[in-house]
Amino acid sequence: MIEYVQSALLIISAFLIIxxxxxxxxxxxxTKNVVYARIHIFGVFDIACIIAMIAIGQYLLAGxxxxxxxxxxxxxxxxxxxxxxxxxxxxxxxxEEVVDDNPFIQSKEKMQALESENSxxxxxxxxxxxxxxxxxxxx
Amino acid sequence: xxxxxxxxYLVVIALIILMLAALRAGAYKSTSMGLLASSVIIxxxxxxxxxGGDIYNLGFYRDISLALIFFGFVGTVVFAVVLGGxxx
Numbered sequence: 001m002i003e004y005v006q007s008a009l010l011i012i013s014a015f016l017i018i019x020x021x022x023x024x025x026x027x028x029x030x031t032k033n034v035v036y037a038r039i040h041i042f043g044v045f046d047i048a049c050i051i052a053m054i055a056i057g058q059y060l061l062a063g064x065x066x067x068x069x070x071x072x073x074x075x076x077x078x079x080x081x082x083x084x085x086x087x088x089x090x091x092x093x094x095x096e097e098v099v100d101d102n103p104f105i106q107s108k109e110k111m112q113a114l115e116s117e118n119s120x121x122x123x124x125x126x127x128x129x130x131x132x133x134x135x136x137x138x139x
Numbered sequence: 140x141x142x143x144x145x146x147x148y149l150v151v152i153a154l155i156i157l158m159l160a161a162l163r164a165g166a167y168k169s170t171s172m173g174l175l176a177s178s179v180i181i182x183x184x185x186x187x188x189x190x191g192g193d194i195y196n197l198g199f200y201r202d203i204s205l206a207l208i209f210f211g212f213v214g215t216v217v218f219a220v221v222l223g224g225x226x227x
Binding site: 056 | 141142143145147149150153163167171175182183186189190205216219220224
């Protein structure tokens, strides 16, 4: 009886692994947020591996893998977001990549240049200047 | 041949297919995708070793797969931290 349960678990895990392989290959490069989608799909593979480990009796390894897999996925997604995600992270967008038609998306360098330009204008404005009168008490 | 033996081989074949798919996905232009693919290949190879050790009754395969899973995780996280840089 136990053999049948083990076999069923292994077949389920093989099925999930095949599904994740097909899912990874079916995403094209032009898909938006493709790296996050692939990280998500490989989560299915992680669970399939845990099921396979339970089926062959390696419960400790399955527990370790169950704890470590989300940390790996989060670390990779975080690194991609910080340094390579130009679709969603405006800090990484340079002047050449900004489309002029969209008024709500501007590059960080351009905004900083505009802010510094405005502050120079405000300094030169006479309305905000302060004059100091020197009073000679002796006269 | 019993069904358990066949199902173990099925899982190994599925894992080999997934490793090839991950290799194909790792050829994407970003470094993070390569990191993800290498992590998946390491984990898949660890499970293949585990099942192979179970089929042929080899005990030390379990130790090797434990080392692969643990140090693969450490290497992936360290590389991801180096890639991501410090928090501002």
